[in-house]
Amino acid sequence: MAKWREMGLTDEEYRRIVEYLDREPNEVELGMCAVMWSEHCSYKSSKIHLKKLPTKGPAVVQGPGENAGVVDIGDGLGIAFKIESHNHPSAIEPYQGAATGVGGIIRDIFAMGARPIALLDSLRFGKLDSPRVRHLFTGVVAGIAGYGNCIGIPTVAGDVYFQESYAENPLVNAMCVGIVELSKLKKGVASGVGNPVLLVGATTGRDGIHGATFASEELSRDGEDKRPSVQVGDPFMEKLLLEACLEALEYGHIVGMQDLGAAGLTSSSSEMAARGKSGIRLYLDRVPLREEGMTPYEIMLSESQERMLLVVEKGYEDEIIKIFKKWDLNAVVVGEITAGEEIEVFFGGECVAKLPYRLLTEEAPVYDRPYQVPEIKNLQSVNPAGVDCGEALRRLLQNPNIARRDYVYEQYDHQVGVNTVVKPGYSDAAVLRIKGTKKGIAVKTDGNGRYVYFNPREGAKRAVLEAALNLAVTGARPLGLTNCLNFGNPEKPEIMGQFVEVIAGMKDACEILNIPVTGGNVSFYNETGEKAIYPTPVIGMVGLIDDLETGLIPMAFQTEGDLIYLLGEPTGELGQSEFLKEFFGDVLVPVPPVDLQEGKKIIDLLPLLKKQGLINSAHDVSDGGLAVSLCEAAFAGELGVNIDFITSLLPQEMLFSEKVGLVIVSVSPEKANEFEEIVKASGVAVTKLGRVNGNDEIEICLNGQRVIKEKLSELKALYEGGLRWALK
Amino acid sequence: MAIARVIVELKPGVLDPQGEAIKNSLHALGYEEVKKVRVGKFITLEVEGNDLKEIEERVKEMADKLLANVVIEKFSVQVEG
Numbered sequence: 141m142a143k144w145r146e147m148g149l150t151d152e153e154y155r156r157i158v159e160y161l162d163r164e165p166n167e168v169e170l171g172m173c174a175v176m177w178s179e180h181c182s183y184k185s186s187k188i189h190l191k192k193l194p195t196k197g198p199a200v201v202q203g204p205g206e207n208a209g210v211v212d213i214g215d216g217l218g219i220a221f222k223i224e225s226h227n228h229p230s231a232i233e234p235y236q237g238a239a240t241g242v243g244g245i246i247r248d249i250f251a252m253g254a255r256p257i258a259l260l261d262s263l264r265f266g267k268l269d270s271p272r273v274r275h276l277f278t279g280v281v282a283g284i285a286g287y288g289n290c291i292g293i294p295t296v297a298g299d300v301y302f303q304e305s306y307a308e309n310p311l312v313n314a315m316c317v318g319i320v321e322l323s324k325l326k327k328g329v330a331s332g333v334g335n336p337v338l339l340v341g342a343t344t345g346r347d348g349i350h351g352a353t354f355a356s357e358e359l360s361r362d363g364e365d366k367r368p369s370v371q372v373g374d375p376f377m378e379k380l381l382l383e384a385c386l387e388a389l390e391y392g393h394i395v396g397m398q399d400l401g402a403a404g405l406t407s408s409s410s411e412m413a414a415r416g417k418s419g420i421r422l423y424l425d426r427v428p429l430r431e432e433g434m435t436p437y438e439i440m441l442s443e444s445q446e447r448m449l450l451v452v453e454k455g456y457e458d459e460i461i462k463i464f465k466k467w468d469l470n471a472v473v474v475g476e477i478t479a480g481e482e483i484e485v486f487f488g489g490e491c492v493a494k495l496p497y498r499l500l501t502e503e504a505p506v507y508d509r510p511y512q513v514p515e516i517k518n519l520q521s522v523n524p525a526g527v528d529c530g531e532a533l534r535r536l537l538q539n540p541n542i543a544r545r546d547y548v549y550e551q552y553d554h555q556v557g558v559n560t561v562v563k564p565g566y567s568d569a570a571v572l573r574i575k576g577t578k579k580g581i582a583v584k585t586d587g588n589g590r591y592v593y594f595n596p597r598e599g600a601k602r603a604v605l606e607a608a609l610n611l612a613v614t615g616a617r618p619l620g621l622t623n624c625l626n627f628g629n630p631e632k633p634e635i636m637g638q639f640v641e642v643i644a645g646m647k648d649a650c651e652i653l654n655i656p657v658t659g660g661n662v663s664f665y666n667e668t669g670e671k672a673i674y675p676t677p678v679i680g681m682v683g684l685i686d687d688l689e690t691g692l693i694p695m696a697f698q699t700e701g702d703l704i705y706l707l708g709e710p711t712g713e714l715g716q717s718e719f720l721k722e723f724f725g726d727v728l729v730p731v732p733p734v735d736l737q738e739g740k741k742i743i744d745l746l747p748l749l750k751k752q753g754l755i756n757s758a759h760d761v762s763d764g765g766l767a768v769s770l771c772e773a774a775f776a777g778e779l780g781v782n783i784d785f786i787t788s789l790l791p792q793e794m795l796f797s798e799k800v801g802l803v804i805v806s807v808s809p810e811k812a813n814e815f816e817e818i819v820k821a822s823g824v825a826v827t828k829l830g831r832v833n834g835n836d837e838i839e840i841c842l843n844g845q846r847v848i849k850e851k852l853s854e855l856k857a858l859y860e861g862g863l864r865w866a867l868k
Numbered sequence: 869m870a871i872a873r874v875i876v877e878l879k880p881g882v883l884d885p886q887g888e889a890i891k892n893s894l895h896a897l898g899y900e901e902v903k904k905v906r907v908g909k910f911i912t913l914e915v916e917g918n919d920l921k922e923i924e925e926r927v928k929e930m931a932d933k934l935l936a937n938v939v940i941e942k943f944s945v946q947v948e949g
Contacts, residue, residue: 233940342883345883347881347882347883370939372882372883372884372940376885431880468892
């Protein structure tokens with residue numbers, strides 16, 4: 141087999157490289173081209189579509205193309221945030237795969253000069269009745285905890301689903317959020333002829349060679365052969381690296397900084413060179429190695445963790461090196477900036493690679509792959525009228541996709557740094573304080589692949605609206621989002637069709653909700669054999685609460701006697717709900733529409749209602765539907781509810797449809813009139829559902845008929861036990 | 869009854885943060901001659917049976933499935949009657 145094919149390049153791609161260079165590349169050069177032209181590094185299948193997303197907005201300081209996006213939160217401060225996938229490594233070695241995923245995204249944040257303050261994780265697994273899935277799930281959660289807890293950054297939020305389509309291909313998407321003084325924002329740029337290039341942090345070993353190309357292939361059944369690709373993380377080393385880098389930035393004279401992630405030294409040097417339109421010369425003999433006898437090929441492609449590349453103003457390198465030595469880290473000048481446009485690599489006195497950075501970056505192929513928009517056909521109908529609502533509620537509360545997630549988040553240190561205002565499980569989004577100000581930020585990840593699979597365009601809208609509502613119910617105004625787009629093989633037109641539709645839906649949602657995209661990551665080839673995952677766009681969103689003291693809305697019901705209202709228009713479709721799956725299996729029935737206009741109104745309205753003191757709590761309707769959401773707000777507040785209202789829908793449709801864009805709020809009785817007036821004036825539909833009671837009782841009557849009467853404490857026990865029972 | 873001894877080590881080239889930390893501490897105590905430290909584990913199993921060959925095969929299976937994480941570790945097995 142031709143060498144380029146082994147490295148994942150097509151014949152046509154190889155021909156283009158030869159044509160561009162006007163010669164055959166040597167082995168080192170070929171390896172560098174292969175990783176940089178891989179899907180993972182080049183975004184060759186997604187680039188032309190990603191361009192359609194809106195990336196500008198008043199709060200955006202840094203859009204896509206850098207190590208992380210940045211939004212302005214006032215007071216000279218910015219929030220740097222990004223999400224990235226580590227799906228393939230986690231499928232092979234769940235603990236280290238997830239841990240190094242967390243490590244990688246943290247480096248992207250402090251490369252911007254930001255101090256990381258929070259981690260989030262969006263996880264997808266198969267069903268827990270399989271031992272392999274349980275192994276992957278427990279390993280991934282332990283890996284996230286192991287890395288995040290050791291480095292001392294709280295893991296504050298995320299989401300997790302268990303669905304058959306992820307059985308062979310779990311998804312591990314890690315997001316990091318950091319805070320930066322905007323005047324000290326750093327970019328990954330290499331410039332200034334003669335400036336030294338420093339490699340700092342851990343030593344370089346043989347781990348992870350060709351990790352990027354590995355992530356760009358489907359997992360084969362004998363994926364075990366690829367096992368050496370998995371890297372091992374060292375969070376204590378990363379803690380030192382984080383502190384040393386921030387100290388070096390404080391000292392100054394750093395031109396640019398970038399982490400070494402996928403494709404290691406090759407990608408960091410060529411991407412920095414491309415941003416600064418400079419050449420870089422590297423001397424590999426100077427790279428501190430962990431193993432003997434490493435070849436230039438291996439050094440250029442190693443994905444050893446906890447390393448950064450710095451470009452420093454000439455003359456200041458000794459001072460910078462001193463800072464890293466103080467933290468017990470390697471720091472060596474491995475090269476310099478040159479006037480040309482080439483990445484020149486020297487080893488043993490010889491030039492072993494000489495490639496223009498353009499060939500590795502902007503000249504990488506861009507494909508407009510053929511796509512076929514999935515058709516929605518053969519819609520069926522189900523008759524839910526026979527299902528007992530109390531029984532349905534009990535079953536849904538202990539469903540692993542709905543039950544309390546404390547098994548996961550109790551393994552994470554979510555308080556370290558004492559910025560966490562609202563702990564996991566007590567809110568739809570995590571809320572963190574911004575020390576030295578009255579402000580807080582709300583952060584959340586979302587993306588239910590089941591809805592996207594059914595209808596990619598509407599499913600993508602749903603993911604964005606849901607994330608935005610999760611922030612809004614805490615009182616936050618969404619500022620920007622980062623996305624992690626997980627799909628199957630883009631060379632298949634039906635997969636590419638899903639991707640194109642998801643981008644179209646996301647574009648609509650971002651525009652109407654006025655939330656720009658500041659960056660993200662695409663992970664293709666999440667399939668094994670013929671089975672691709674549900675198309676899963678994960679949305680990571682950041683929002684701002686201007687004043688935590690007056691603006692923070694709790695999820696829990698607060699006071700006995702408060703009135704409960706529903707904002708938004710329920711429509712009752714059961715399509716793709718957990719209720720449908722639980723009682724009717726995998727049937728295709730119509731899904732609820734995603735009303736972005738009404739969603740936008742609700743997002744704007746919630747902080748306003750809070751500021752005027754008109755609402756005491758807010759919680760959005762999501763997985764499980766209205767009945768589950770009422771229970772969640774009741775459990776969190778340890779207060780029961782008496783619900784009694786008129787509806788034209790069937791009780792099962794009313795209570796278990798998962799329409800996104802509905803929010804439950806509680807209101808003091810004396811404020812009810814004023815509340816209703818303001819909501820009606822805003823054009824948002826509003827229904828009075830009932831009231832909060834002080835009894836151990838969840839009672840729901842519709843049209844005068846009692847459909848549910850359960851003990852709160854019993855339902856709560858089901859909700860709290862569901863996930864643990866599924867693991868036994 | 870037989871005794872099986874399993875030694876589990878990291879594969880060469882896999883980063884060993886624990887070993888590095890021990891090496892640095894040894895240096896701090898003055899043992900500069902230590903050039904490399906790799907930490908593994910040593911597991912003893914008491915196993916019923918007389919057929920040592922078969923026991924070795926079974927223990928290798930156990931090591932492959934549970935005792936070692938073969939993604940990043942290698943193991944060796946010794947059996948005594």
